[in-house]
Amino acid sequence: MLELSPTSYIALFILAVAGVWWWRRQSTPPCSAADTHHTEPGPASPQPTESDTSMAELAQRMVRVEAAIDALLTHNASPLAASPTQPHVRETVYRLRDNGLDTRRIAAQTRLSRGEVELLLALRNTPSA
16 A cells, blocks of 8 residues: 655645535536626626636646655655665664664655565564575
8 A cells, every 4th residue: 555644645635625626616507698798898808817816826736736746756766665675775674673663664764665664574583494
């Protein structure tokens, strides 16, 4: 299972709320012709309303949040995490455990998954044949 940081969960929540808001805005029925009839002539193109400006700002924020999430996800794919069987990685995991850290903190520091840390620790305790 993919482990995300609390910041990532907040970003995903913001994206979900923005998506629901946009969907509800899109699903409202359009105004009738009688509602749009003006007695005095207006400009050729309508001026952007406050909600249009807010929507544009929200879209820009969503792009920035998506870029931040992508950066977080690519940051977690480090060379250290790609090869947990290397001796220095195993030794680091063992040393951190000996210092009293739990598997969650060891995984965060070594950029391994929690399952990989637990597996390495379990293999440490098994007698070799």
